[in-house]
Amino acid sequence: MPTSSDDRNGPRSIPALLHRNASQFGGSAAYREKDLGIWQAWTWSQTEAEIQALSLGLINLGVNEGDFIAIIGRNRPYLYWSMVAAQAVGAIPVPLYQDAGADEMAYVLDHCGARFAIVADQEQVDKVIEVQEKLHQFEHMIYLDPRGLRKYDHSKLHQYAHVQDQGRAAKDELLPDLERRETKLAYDSSCVMLYTSGTTGKPKGVMLSNRNVIETARSSSDFDQLRDTDEVLAYLPMAWVGDFIFSIGQAYWTGFCVNCPESPDTMMTDLREIGPSYYFAPPRIFETQLTQVMIRMEDAGPFKKRIFDYFMAHARKVGSSILDGHSVALVDRLKYALGEFMVYGPLKNALGFSSVRVGYTAGEAIGPEIFDFYRSLGINLKQLYGQTEATVFITAQPDGEVRSDTVGVPCPGVELRIADNGEVFYRSPGVFVEYYKNAASTADTKDAEGWVATGDAGFIEEGTGHLRIIDRAKDVGKMASGALFAPKYAENKLKFFPNILEAVVFGSEREECTAFINIDLTAVGNWAERNNIAYASYQELTAHPQVMGTVQDHVEDVNVSLAEDAMLSGCQIHRFVILHKELDADDGELTRTRKVRRRIIEQKYGDIIKALYDGSPKISTTTEVTYEDGRKGSISATLEIRDAKVAPAGTQKVAAE
Amino acid sequence: MKDTVGYTTADGRQIGGTVMEMKNITLRFGGVEAIKNISFDVHEGEIRAIIGPNGAGKSSMLNVISGFYHPQEGEVWYRGERRPTMKPYEVARQGIARTFQNIALFEGMSVLDNVMTGRLTHMHAGMFSQAMWWGKARDEEILNRQKVEEVIDFLEIQAIRKTPVGRLPYGLKKRVELARALAAEPQILLLDEPMAGMNVEEKEDMSRFILDVNDEFGTTIVLIEHDMGVVMDLSDRVVVMDYGKKIGDGTPDEVRSNQDVIDAYLGVQH
Numbered sequence: 001m002p003t004s005s006d007d008r009n010g011p012r013s014i015p016a017l018l019h020r021n022a023s024q025f026g027g028s029a030a031y032r033e034k035d036l037g038i039w040q041a042w043t044w045s046q047t048e049a050e051i052q053a054l055s056l057g058l059i060n061l062g063v064n065e066g067d068f069i070a071i072i073g074r075n076r077p078y079l080y081w082s083m084v085a086a087q088a089v090g091a092i093p094v095p096l097y098q099d100a101g102a103d104e105m106a107y108v109l110d111h112c113g114a115r116f117a118i119v120a121d122q123e124q125v126d127k128v129i130e131v132q133e134k135l136h137q138f139e140h141m142i143y144l145d146p147r148g149l150r151k152y153d154h155s156k157l158h159q160y161a162h163v164q165d166q167g168r169a170a171k172d173e174l175l176p177d178l179e180r181r182e183t184k185l186a187y188d189s190s191c192v193m194l195y196t197s198g199t200t201g202k203p204k205g206v207m208l209s210n211r212n213v214i215e216t217a218r219s220s221s222d223f224d225q226l227r228d229t230d231e232v233l234a235y236l237p238m239a240w241v242g243d244f245i246f247s248i249g250q251a252y253w254t255g256f257c258v259n260c261p262e263s264p265d266t267m268m269t270d271l272r273e274i275g276p277s278y279y280f281a282p283p284r285i286f287e288t289q290l291t292q293v294m295i296r297m298e299d300a301g302p303f304k305k306r307i308f309d310y311f312m313a314h315a316r317k318v319g320s321s322i323l324d325g326h327s328v329a330l331v332d333r334l335k336y337a338l339g340e341f342m343v344y345g346p347l348k349n350a351l352g353f354s355s356v357r358v359g360y361t362a363g364e365a366i367g368p369e370i371f372d373f374y375r376s377l378g379i380n381l382k383q384l385y386g387q388t389e390a391t392v393f394i395t396a397q398p399d400g401e402v403r404s405d406t407v408g409v410p411c412p413g414v415e416l417r418i419a420d421n422g423e424v425f426y427r428s429p430g431v432f433v434e435y436y437k438n439a440a441s442t443a444d445t446k447d448a449e450g451w452v453a454t455g456d457a458g459f460i461e462e463g464t465g466h467l468r469i470i471d472r473a474k475d476v477g478k479m480a481s482g483a484l485f486a487p488k489y490a491e492n493k494l495k496f497f498p499n500i501l502e503a504v505v506f507g508s509e510r511e512e513c514t515a516f517i518n519i520d521l522t523a524v525g526n527w528a529e530r531n532n533i534a535y536a537s538y539q540e541l542t543a544h545p546q547v548m549g550t551v552q553d554h555v556e557d558v559n560v561s562l563a564e565d566a567m568l569s570g571c572q573i574h575r576f577v578i579l580h581k582e583l584d585a586d587d588g589e590l591t592r593t594r595k596v597r598r599r600i601i602e603q604k605y606g607d608i609i610k611a612l613y614d615g616s617p618k619i620s621t622t623t624e625v626t627y628e629d630g631r632k633g634s635i636s637a638t639l640e641i642r643d644a645k646v647a648p649a650g651t652q653k654v655a656a657e
Numbered sequence: 658m659k660d661t662v663g664y665t666t667a668d669g670r671q672i673g674g675t676v677m678e679m680k681n682i683t684l685r686f687g688g689v690e691a692i693k694n695i696s697f698d699v700h701e702g703e704i705r706a707i708i709g710p711n712g713a714g715k716s717s718m719l720n721v722i723s724g725f726y727h728p729q730e731g732e733v734w735y736r737g738e739r740r741p742t743m744k745p746y747e748v749a750r751q752g753i754a755r756t757f758q759n760i761a762l763f764e765g766m767s768v769l770d771n772v773m774t775g776r777l778t779h780m781h782a783g784m785f786s787q788a789m790w791w792g793k794a795r796d797e798e799i800l801n802r803q804k805v806e807e808v809i810d811f812l813e814i815q816a817i818r819k820t821p822v823g824r825l826p827y828g829l830k831k832r833v834e835l836a837r838a839l840a841a842e843p844q845i846l847l848l849d850e851p852m853a854g855m856n857v858e859e860k861e862d863m864s865r866f867i868l869d870v871n872d873e874f875g876t877t878i879v880l881i882e883h884d885m886g887v888v889m890d891l892s893d894r895v896v897v898m899d900y901g902k903k904i905g906d907g908t909p910d911e912v913r914s915n916q917d918v919i920d921a922y923l924g925v926q927h
Contacts, residue, residue: 036806037818147811148869151669265816 013185013210015051015088017252022048025228025255031077034262034270042077044255050164054085056174057167061116061140061158065090065181068112068193072096072105072128073120075234075260078144078160080247082118087191090181091116094193094205095239097592098124099585101630106131108195112205112436115139118160122148125157187211193436194241196388197591205436206241206388215429216391217249219412223396224358228255230277231355235260235267240593241388242362246280249391271352279359283366284594286381288522289351290370291498295526311339312376319344319376324400344377353379360384360396362407363593365469365488367496371404383407385469389445389452390414391430395467406466416467422457423473457486475598477508483570485513490571491596493561497554498523502583504596505573506609512574514612516605517551518582524550539637542578548642551578555644562647569649575612576644577619579605580637586626611641663700666893667908673701676877677722677845682731684717691717692728693901699845704871704878706888709898710921715881716758718898719847722879723755724748750778754843756834758850758881764823768833771822772808775840776801808839811873812866828859832866839870846870848880852887860884864891885922889913897921 011017021030026045033040042050063069069086071093073079083093094112096105098120105127109117115137117128125143132138143149144160167174191210195203220226234247247258256278261270268289297308318332328336348354359374359381366383374381384396385407395416397408410416414428427450434442446452457476458469470476471488479485487505490513494503501520507513519542528535528544535541559572583589588600602609604623611619622636663673677699684692691714699705707715720726721733724745733740735751743751754775762771779801782794790798809815812832817825822833831851838846851867852860864887870876882888888895889909897905897912899921905912912918 036803036810037815038806147873150872262815263813269816 010214012187012214013087013182013189014084014191014213014248014252015182015185017214018044018048018051018084021252021255028228028255029257030251030255031080031258031260032274033077033260034266034273037262039259039273047077047081051081051085051088052178053164053167053171054081054160055088055167055178056171057163057165058085058089058091058116059174059177059181060166060170061142061163063089063091063116065184067091067116068094068114070094070096070109070112070114070117071119071238072117072124073098073144073238074264075236075238075243075247076120076144077258077260079118079120079238080234080258082142083192083244083248084252086118087185088182089178090184092190092193092207094195095237095244096195097237097239099237100592101586101626102127102130103630106134107202108205109135109138111202112193113137116142118142119144121145125149125152185210187214190433192244194239194244194388197593197595204438204441207433207436208241208391209433212391212430212432213245213249214253215413216245216393217253219429220245220393220396221250221254223398223412224278226250226254226256226278226358230254230256230357231274232256232258232278232280233261233267233271233274233276234258235264235271236280236282237592241392242280242386245392246278268352272350273352275352275355277355277357279353279356281359281361282363282594283361283370284364286361286366286374287370287498290373291520291523293347293351294498298530308343311343314339315344315376316372319378320372320402323375323378323380324402340378348377348379353377356380358382362386364495364595365492366404367492368404369496375402384411385467387454389432390426390428391432393430394424394426394428394454397466401464401466403466406461406464406468408467409465410467416460417451418459419453421473422459422470422476424454424456424458424467424469425451426454427451475508479507479513479570480509480511481570484567485571486568487513487571487598489568490515490558490562490573493558494554497557499527499550500554502590502596504583504598504601505571506602506612507571510613513571514609515555515573515576516601516608517555517576517578519547519551519578521582538582539580539635542580543637543640548578548640551576552642552644556647559644560647563649566649572646573644574646575641577608577612577639577641579608580621580639581623581625581635584625586628587624608639617641663702666703670702670893672703672893675699676701676736678734679718679721680732680734682718682721682728682733684714684721684726684728690901692721692898694731695896695898695901695903696731697896697903697906699877699879700894702871702875702877703893704867704880704891706892706895707879707881707898708883708885708888708895709904712900713898714901715898716849719755719849719879719881722748722845723753723847746778749841752842752844753847754838754841754845755847756831756838756849756851758853760827760830760834762822762830762834762837765821767819767821768814768825768836769805769809769818771833772805772836772840773801775808775837776805778841779804804842805840808836811839811869812836828855828862831855831859831863835863835866835870839874839876842874843876845877845879848878848882850881850883852882852884860887867891 011020021044027043029041030044030047031042069091071079071082086093096108119125140156142158142160142163146159188209188211191208191213193205193207195205236243251258259274261267314335318328318336321328356379359379362384382397382402386392386394393411395408396411414426417425431450431452455473456469457471457473458467460467471486475487477485485507490505491503494500499520500517502518504516505513555573555576562572563569585592607621608619618638618640620638622634624634626632665671675698680696682692682695709715721728724743727742780797782797786792786794852863871878895909895912897918904917905915
């Protein structure tokens, strides 16, 4: 295990950590990737050599210190090496979302002024070529997979392996330059630039320094006692700050192994094969896995189903308490051990969670049932709260203090403050340097003393000191009656139902709340199959009266639960509509990290919102859709609008107590 | 008459000389003449399409090439030699692989095993060694598995490697069939309606794969396809058949403006 070093004599950059790891854990695996059906591994020493070859190749191509290098593709060791190689030569890596369209990429490439891009394959090469002419400073592109690219003009296009070969060939000549550049890397020099998805307006480039990344990696690794023998599966977008911290920051700090899936579709199989000990996933993934387990159990024989139900009931009763180390009767412990043998163990194995020591979920609120399901199986799933500007970590749940409705206590080194309007502010060593070329936004977000506005409204729970997040601060508003309006709060309650994929609640400055609902095709489709309901398309399924009925029940359940909360009972949903298409990042309705962009949705579906409020029972509408390849089309539909029963405020709570 | 020089395509690819030539092929089933005196050639490295309305004799033509049918008249010339009457497996050993219009996979076997069967022509170990999985048999299997994995990677079907074929949707089955044919490392690949029954997206994927196979491995491809848009986009040269006769032969543009072809497709008053 690395000893924690203070910033005066410890490694002060990612390339420096790489050299330390190569000498300390030289022979142990740093990266694995499944290729041609077999897990290929690279040790830290091999990784060092590969990165050096690439760094020399980059110098050979003419990369200067301070250049930006865009990195586009799915999680692959080669692209992680690209990030570190870029840092080693004094350039700043800028990972981009690989599923972004050419226009979106053009904006980012232009904004950071990238001269170089390292991309995965033909698809990404094509996108960059498409926008290349608009980018004045753009020069060279390096690609990984040569397939389909043979006939392309190679004057400014290079194969990754060739760049490395040229680097190796010119080693004697260029090595002094590389070493000189590496020694110049300081604690406060730039480490990476990450573009935030931005629920409003254009993405902003968040500049993080080596100090941000290394300090955060150190304190968070200590917090969860991560060690060099840990295994992670890198499958979340490389452009997302979380992946950068887990797969580079913490991996280089502790020296653990980063495993890359064979392809995006094989993620679940690869997860099972690797059995990570440290795992991270947004709530969506946990939800999907739970749905799949439940669907499969529906197909199981009656005997197996009864065993499953029996032991799962027991796990719900005592599982979380055992995990938290609370006292549990011996009989229950023995029964739980039997359950582990019969049900929990095999189930965890099937899910790939057998060895998970620390698991995190973040990004969105997770449904209490889903959260408790995994915890009751003995999986140490916790929540954390963070953002790009904080280098992820703001709060996290310590072992033994895990609940589904809080996001935990401040991480080591983080100070929290709640402003008068309820907005959460923080200050930490992870606080970002600046928004690149955007001093105005930097000043808006970060004050002179280093306090950063999260944009989220929340409060610190008395007694436990845990932070609870209510909603985005700018989305929290008042209704016409003066009652508090917190759309996210109601939306999350709706989304906890497996049948509901996405919900958007309206009601700011209005008499009553209404909602858009997206159904979850997996869950509802499965239900339709079981009940012999035929449907030809997503759109047809959404309009099915029974689906409408089920969703109505869900909405009414949510209303009942909202009514219990005196503060938020005004957010009960009076009318709702099931949208005829899924909200999609390609249409700009969601961010790439699947957060709802309210303003855009309000503009785009103005006619439907109007119908929600004017009492009409139906609305005919036409919506523009964007396909993956950027072409546009449109779909028309007539949507039924339903009224939902509203529960009287406060009564439930009184009755319950 | 044999063209040894080849030609350059519109998109700048260099096509080699003639690799296969069909000379005056006539195929009869009893009194029915499925193919009437047809001649055409296939150049090394090109994508050659055979099109025509239903019942024109396209699949029969492909079956003649693959050795499944033996024409009553005419000759098949392959690599400068006249091909004697051969069994389909002998043709396969010559480096000609195919896919079928109606998918012909082993439904109960996994994708991996199905694709492995495509390597059959490359396996030479004896039965005893195979049964013991020892020596030559094991070395061969490792080598063959490597090739198969390359194909699986190429066609992006890693996620279904261990899935029984019977559980796959139609579009994927078609892709597995292509994988099996590719696993044989053919010099000529015969595709019988590779895109029949597919939606637009699946067709686009399949077109991409066909072009990539041709580009990456230099495989000569002979394909039958109904979707005119696809054919005209993909192929370098097209043979048009109608009622067993050849009514057109040339580049997609030439064929498109050929009056006989237009008549055959749009119908004409006799």
